[in-house]
Every structure is written in C-alpha cells, then in structure tokens.
Amino acid sequence: MAVRVGILGATGAVGQRFIQLLDDHPTFELAALTASEESAGKRYDEAAKWRVNTPIPDDVAAMEVGSTDPAAVPDDIDLLFSSLPSSVAAEVEPAFLEAGYVVSSNSSNDRMAPDVPLTIPEINPEHLDLIEVQRDERGWDGALVKNPNCSTITMVPTLAALDQFGLERVDVTTLQAVSGAGYDGVTSMEIIDNAIPHIGGEDEKMETESRKLLGSFDGAEVALHGAEVNASCNRIPTLDGHLESVFADLADDASPEDVAAAMREYPGVDLPSAPEQLIHVFEDEFRPQPRLDRDRGDGMQISAGGIQSTDHGVKYNCLAHNTIRGAAGASVLNGELLAQEGWI
Known part of the structure; x- marks a missing residue:
C-alpha cells in the first residue's frame, strides 16, 4: 500500500529535489504540494521556476499548489516533507504537528531541541524513539524528525566509522558548493574567481549537530558525544558537492589502512533510497572531487580519500x-x- 506524502515549500530548490527523488518512488505517492500564498492555486509548472536537471514529472506539473496551512492539506496524507526556510518552518511546522501530521524536515529549526530526533538512518536510527518523548512533552499526535545540515551529513558518517578508535577531537574545513545557499543565495559577482571564508551559522551547526548525531540515547534523552568539534566553513564556486578536510584525534592507534577498512565496512541500511555501500573510499589521493564524485550512489553515497596519519590520529x-x-x-x-x- 502506497504511503501518501506531501511537500511543504515545494517550489524552492530543495522542494524541487524532493519532487525529483519522489518520482517513481517504490513506497511514496506524492499527493500534495504547498508553497507561499502567491503560488497557491496555480499549477505547479506555473508556480515553480524549475531548475533541476531532469524534467518536471507530468503528473506533478499539473498538480495544484496549495497553501502551507494544515486546513489546506488533505487529511489522508501520511507524511509531510518540509523544505521551508527555517524562520517559516519554526512558525508553520508546529501547526501541522498539532494537527497530527508526521513531518520529516530539512529545515534547521529545532534540530538541537532535546526532544526532536536528529537522524541519519545509517548512524542513529534508535534516536527515532525520541518521538515518544516529544509527543508526551508537546502534547501533539504528530511527529517531527530532522535531518542534519548538508555539511554535517557529509562528515558524520566518516566520524561514526572512526568512533571505534576513540574519537576525541575533530577539526574540519569545508569547501561548500553554491547550491547550498539556494538559487539566489550567492551572486555570481561574489563567487566567480573567489572564495568566501564564512557561511553564517554553518560552523555552529557542524559543531553541535555532529555531537548529537553521534551521541548515546538512553530512551529518554540524547547525551552529546564527548568529542570536541571545530569547524571552519567556506563557500567556493562549485555548483554541487561539499568537499571537507577532516583532522580527527583518536585515543587508539589506527593506521590509514585501519581507517579505510572501517569506513568501507561501515554498515548501510535496507531502505529504498540508501546506497548499497554508505562510504566509498578512494585509494587515489586526488579523490574525491565534487564534479567527478558527487553523484555516486545516485547522490546518496559519501566519498572519502586522502587518508593519512597525523601525530594524534588521521586526516x-x-x-x-x-x-x-x-x-x-x-x-x-x-x-x-x-x-x-x-x-x-
């Protein structure tokens, strides 16, 4: 039986990716699209300026865009995906949760709330049990689950593989693609022939979200991982694909070969959109590269390479x-x- 799903904020860049990924999905049937009031009531292909590298699915193009309001969304929707700006999501998502909807949200609000699961299925699926705590504390029948920031999710699977060696400290420098800022986020005059050595709020997201994702859950709360995490986030003129340089201090000795094996062998999950192997490790020290490797595993695989020993661990x-x-x-x-x- 198909799971009927909707998208909150369907006309934006991430909303368009949702539509692309949900096309011909084996489990999910896309049945509702919402956007701003100026888009509500229009056909989707009239409301959205389509920028994804595959055509709008014909059935979606003809769908009417609804208001981002629980009263405007059909009652038989089983799951909502949220790609709303965080300032909007902070106001709108609670209304859907109080109305009983389950929301899987990419928006950054509430990621660090103690009763909200911040989840990567391969890393911490047990954190979903926070939903029971959330429902008890907030008094709603719905459920809110968050995924982490795009830079965090690039690094954390590799750290999870290293945790068996006693992860103590992480220093990371990111080289982040312009698409991470949204279509209008960085102008061409800013980024061409340039790099921007600061992304507002990004350092803090990596530093806090990583520790929550790697933290332990006792059935009632998540204890943050004890590793110290320091991030420096930068914007560079690549279109898609975040490249990150990680320095990890480890309590135990681990050779580059040990680390590569741990990453390659880190288990995946049996879900329709999951890659067969979570982390691909390159032996070529010039890889991974954004243009060459961002689409591995249909864009869902993490790539790693250039593993070397340091005085305190690996980079x-x-x-x-x-x-x-x-x-x-x-x-x-x-x-x-x-x-x-x-x-x-």
Missing part, C-alpha cells in the same frame, strides 16, 4: 552531494525509516 577528505544526500535525499531517507519502523 582525510570527504564529499557528498549537498542537495541530495545533504538535504532532500536525507529527508526522504528519514521518511523511509519512519515508514519501516511503523511511525506512519
């Missing part, structure tokens, strides 16, 4: 597609986990 590079694995794809995967675990 390496990692890469992921920021609008697929790092945004819409992460929410879809969380939605698949919610369905598999019986939350919807």
Whole structure:
C-alpha cells in the first residue's frame, strides 16, 4: 500500500529535489504540494521556476499548489516533507504537528531541541524513539524528525566509522558548493574567481549537530558525544558537492589502512533510497572531487580519500552531494525509516 506524502515549500530548490527523488518512488505517492500564498492555486509548472536537471514529472506539473496551512492539506496524507526556510518552518511546522501530521524536515529549526530526533538512518536510527518523548512533552499526535545540515551529513558518517578508535577531537574545513545557499543565495559577482571564508551559522551547526548525531540515547534523552568539534566553513564556486578536510584525534592507534577498512565496512541500511555501500573510499589521493564524485550512489553515497596519519590520529577528505544526500535525499531517507519502523 502506497504511503501518501506531501511537500511543504515545494517550489524552492530543495522542494524541487524532493519532487525529483519522489518520482517513481517504490513506497511514496506524492499527493500534495504547498508553497507561499502567491503560488497557491496555480499549477505547479506555473508556480515553480524549475531548475533541476531532469524534467518536471507530468503528473506533478499539473498538480495544484496549495497553501502551507494544515486546513489546506488533505487529511489522508501520511507524511509531510518540509523544505521551508527555517524562520517559516519554526512558525508553520508546529501547526501541522498539532494537527497530527508526521513531518520529516530539512529545515534547521529545532534540530538541537532535546526532544526532536536528529537522524541519519545509517548512524542513529534508535534516536527515532525520541518521538515518544516529544509527543508526551508537546502534547501533539504528530511527529517531527530532522535531518542534519548538508555539511554535517557529509562528515558524520566518516566520524561514526572512526568512533571505534576513540574519537576525541575533530577539526574540519569545508569547501561548500553554491547550491547550498539556494538559487539566489550567492551572486555570481561574489563567487566567480573567489572564495568566501564564512557561511553564517554553518560552523555552529557542524559543531553541535555532529555531537548529537553521534551521541548515546538512553530512551529518554540524547547525551552529546564527548568529542570536541571545530569547524571552519567556506563557500567556493562549485555548483554541487561539499568537499571537507577532516583532522580527527583518536585515543587508539589506527593506521590509514585501519581507517579505510572501517569506513568501507561501515554498515548501510535496507531502505529504498540508501546506497548499497554508505562510504566509498578512494585509494587515489586526488579523490574525491565534487564534479567527478558527487553523484555516486545516485547522490546518496559519501566519498572519502586522502587518508593519512597525523601525530594524534588521521586526516582525510570527504564529499557528498549537498542537495541530495545533504538535504532532500536525507529527508526522504528519514521518511523511509519512519515508514519501516511503523511511525506512519
């Protein structure tokens, strides 16, 4: 039986990725689209300026865009995906949750709320049980699940693989694609022939979200991982694909070969959108590269390479597609986990 789903904020860049990823999905049937009031009532192909590299599915093009209001969304929707700006989501998502909807959200609001699961299915699926705490504390029948920031989700799977060696400290420098800022986020005059050495709020998201994702859950709350995480986030003129240089201090000795094996062998999950192998490790020290490697595993695989020993652990590079694995794809995967675990 198909799971009927909707998208909140369907006309934006991440909303368009949701539509692309949900086309011909084996479990989810796209049945509702919402956007701003100026788009509501229009056909989707009239409301959205389509920028994804595949055509709008014909059935979606003809769908009417609704208001982002619980009263305007059909009652038989089982799951909502949210790609709203965080300032809007902070106001709108609670109304849907109080109306009983389950929301898998890419928006950054509430990611660090103690009763909200911040989830990567391969890393911490047990954190979904926070939904029970959330419902008790907030008094709603719905459920809110978040995926992490696009830069965080690139790094954390590799850190999870390293945790067996006693992860103590992480220093990371990111080289982030312009699509991470949205279509209008960085002008061509800013980024061509340039790099921007600051992305507002990004450092803090990586530093806090990583520790929550890697934290331990006792059935009532998540204890943050004890590793210290320091991030420096930068924008560069690539279109898609965040490349990150990671320095990890480890309590135990681990050779580059040990680290590569741990990453390659880190288990995946049996979900429709999940890659067969979570982390691909390159032996070529010039890889991964955004243009060459961002689409591995249909954009859902993490790539790593350049693993070398340091005085206190290892250093390496990692890469992921920021609008697929790092945004819409992460929410879809969380939605698949919610369905598999019986939350919807």
